[in-house]
Amino acid sequence: xxxxxxxxxxxxxxxxxxxxxxxxxxxxxxxxxxxxxxxxxxxxxxxxxxxxxxxxxxxxxxxxxxxxxxxxxxxxxxxxxxxxxxxxxxxxxxxxxxxxxxxxxxxxxxxxxxxxxxxxxxxxxxxxxxxxxxxxxxxxxxxxxxxxxxxxxxxxxxxxxxxxxxxxxxxxxxxxxxxxxxxxxxxxxxxxxxxxxxxxxxxxxxxxxxxxxxxxxxxxxxxxxxxxxxxxxxxxxxxxxxxxxxxxxxxxxxxxxxxxxxxxxxxxxxxxxxxxxxxxxxxxxxxxxxxxxxxxxxxxxxxxxxxxxxxxxxxxxxxxxxxxxxxxxxxxxxxxxxxxxxxxxxxxxxxxxxxxxxxxxxxxxxxxxxxxxxxxxxxxxxxxx
Numbered sequence: 207x208x209x210x211x212x213x214x215x216x217x218x219x220x221x222x223x224x225x226x227x228x229x230x231x232x233x234x235x236x237x238x239x240x241x242x243x244x245x246x247x248x249x250x251x252x253x254x255x256x257x258x259x260x261x262x263x264x265x266x267x268x269x270x271x272x273x274x275x276x277x278x279x280x281x282x283x284x285x286x287x288x289x290x291x292x293x294x295x296x297x298x299x300x301x302x303x304x305x306x307x308x309x310x311x312x313x314x315x316x317x318x319x320x321x322x323x324x325x326x327x328x329x330x331x332x333x334x335x336x337x338x339x340x341x342x343x344x345x346x347x348x349x350x351x352x353x354x355x356x357x358x359x360x361x362x363x364x365x366x367x368x369x370x371x372x373x374x375x376x377x378x379x380x381x382x383x384x385x386x387x388x389x390x391x392x393x394x395x396x397x398x399x400x401x402x403x404x405x406x407x408x409x410x411x412x413x414x415x416x417x418x419x420x421x422x423x424x425x426x427x428x429x430x431x432x433x434x435x436x437x438x439x440x441x442x443x444x445x446x447x448x449x450x451x452x453x454x455x456x457x458x459x460x461x462x463x464x465x466x467x468x469x470x471x472x473x474x475x476x477x478x479x480x481x482x483x484x485x486x487x488x489x490x491x492x493x494x495x496x497x498x499x500x501x502x503x504x505x506x507x508x509x510x511x512x513x514x515x516x517x518x519x520x521x522x523x524x525x526x527x528x529x530x531x532x533x534x535x536x537x538x539x540x541x542x543x544x545x546x547x548x549x550x551x552x553x554x555x556x557x558x559x560x561x562x563x564x565x566x567x568x569x570x571x572x573x574x575x576x577x578x579x580x581x582x583x584x585x586x587x588x589x590x591x
Contacts, residue, residue, distance in 0.1 A: 216585050217247045218299040221311050224254035225261055225271065227477050228421055229503040230303055230328045235260050236390050236574045237581060238267055246585055251290055253277060259477060270294065277307055284314065291318040298322060299585050305329060305371060306345070309352025316356045322587055325357040329500040330366030330522055359584055361385045364522035367500035386524060387501040388577040391568045393482045394510045403487030407473050414445045414552050417489030419481050419504045422453030427495045429462050430541065434493065436466040437545035447472040448488055450481055485511035486560065491548055494518065495537065501525055510567045512560030514551045516544065527572055530557040
């Protein structure tokens, strides 16, 4: 049943796959928790009929989670989308996070006379897109045409993400702009009992711990991560690997761990409500050898935690928020080379204290309060009727 509109309130429909605990979804939750909910009402159209990690909290904050048939069944998806706009609206803003399907979602929003229509790019898919055939290139061309025709605003998390979705000349269109992935600084404040966190996960206080947070999916390149850790373990048998997350390739990753003989040295922490605590209390370094990213939230979180951060150099350079901590490495470098560079920081004093790292994050563009102010400006371009 449609909720009565509050006078002066702007209503926003976030269009996502599902509100599971991943980078984009966690960032949207940061926005929902910190935006002025008296002035801005955010609902979530999801393409998943199962209960996701954040659904209960979203409802507790006065928003709706509205299931829609996945876009892979386009005719039914279209009917559902139109019905949602009609029955749960009217909306002042539709903010789409579908990547190349954004233009189609915004076409439906335009036809429903939604005045503010935002396309958002969270991933730099330029690498895999360039390897596609003629069919893929035709799809991308059509997607960008729909996007350009229907979007009133476009946001990307990095220049690479902007090029991937908006095209190489994106900067010539005044509608397109950059808004970095951002953290909640308060979540990194205060003491963490490192000994207690390590006891909780069965890790000794003096073990060297390699950490990773991410969904078990091809993009995250877990196989190479496991190979890197196997090389570290060969040099330091007491070292441990901590994997935080869930996803469709979890069993496959378990197989890699067993195959490389390091399953007994790995903590599978699952989905965790407080990854910041694990970064600060459990991990010594953070490793992210992804095949592609937009601007990974976990990379910003790792640096805010004061961790040396090793990442593949295909990740946009904007992730290098704190040069004292960030260390890009090529994917062409063998696992042994990654291991040597990671182990080189093992006994060195940190170049930057966690307190100083966090202070600089607070003062920079990666602070969630900056993102909230920017989005409130975009959402309020046209006042609610």
